[in-house]
Amino acid sequence: MATEPVYEEVAGTCVDSHGSAIGMPQLCFDWFPNQIFWLVITLVVIFLVLSRVALPRIAAILAERQGTITNDLAAAEDLKAKAVEAEEAYNKALADARSEAQRIAAEARAEIQSGLDDAIAKADAEIAAKAAESEKAIADIRAGALESIQVVAKDTAAELVTALGGEADAKAIDGAVDAQTKG
């Protein structure tokens, strides 16, 4: 080194004339004050930045997120309870509607039944009336027929008597026919 005075200034105990390290640069105590000075400044700056700005801000973000998550969970719980409630209400309404429908159906059935009964009774009465009428008509016809038979029999008897050459006596024939038909 002594032969190269140009580098003697730069080259101390730590760096040789070629700019290479002598031993470990870590053990070069000439540089310690410089490194420690800048390190302390760096650490102070980092500490201030972290404690004043970064850490409170991140803590706030995390707390806010925690709050949001908690709120959302609570809201979800609420909505779930509401859904259960709504389902219950729906089931209740369904049951009500079903019983109402049954009631209405039973009513309608009863109404129809009573109407039907009325109609049947009315029809029965009508049928009975018609039957009585018919019976009467039949009796009339029967009576009419008996009379007609007597008339026909009398006429026939008179014609027979005349055909046999006798004189038809109306009174005698009537009496005879009446006696015969009464029999």
Added chain:
Amino acid sequence: MASETTAAHGAEGADHAAEGSSLVFHPMDQFIVKPLFGDGAIAWYTPTNVTLWLFLAIVAIIGLLVLSTSKRAIVPTRMQSIAELAYGFIYKMLEDICGKEGVKFFPYVMTLFMFIVTANFLGLIPTSFTTTSHFAVTIPLALAVFLTVTILGFVKNGAGFLGLFWVSSAPLALRPILAIIELISYFVRPVSHSIRLAGNVMAGHAVIKVFAGFAAIAAISPVSVLAITAMYGLEVLVAFIQAYVFTILTCVYLKDALHPSH
């Protein structure tokens, strides 16, 4: 990356080229602290590559935790998800280990974790400078934890904090011996705490650089590239795991201060 060093030190380039015919390993050159402007000496206030990469770590953390959450979306974007995951990850770790009392140290623990994890990952960018590979960075981090825990322990528990070293569940005869062991292990904490982080990060980066040196030989360069790729994958894991380990140990130490009983 050896060529990057060459370019940066123009005058020495010739020397490097001369050595270039044979294998050249400068695995530790990536850790050299250089002034950002000019070639002068490094005073305590000089802006250096350390300053640059620490500044980029701040920018990355602001981008990840502040800008990504600026919309305060209930349904997060990808970046906001990452920010929330990181928050939840460290918060839960702290709460699980230290209980409710530990939560007030959350900004402190989160600062440590975010700084280390960001610096580790920024260090994985090729040609970058890895701030966490330096003991000058990890020792203050570990010392800060050590001092916090010690002071907090005495302020909260008074002399009761010394109960940490008096293992009351052990047989009485053994307790003084255990007390000495506990005391030693207590003071070794900041050492292991800091060297674990810097050592892991530095070793991985140096190994990658060694493999890169082998790439100069055409015959083994494919193997070298494969090895670099595999190593890089491992380093991605290490970058996260070391940040995680540093943070979880911080939580465990804080628990000692809050609840010193064994």
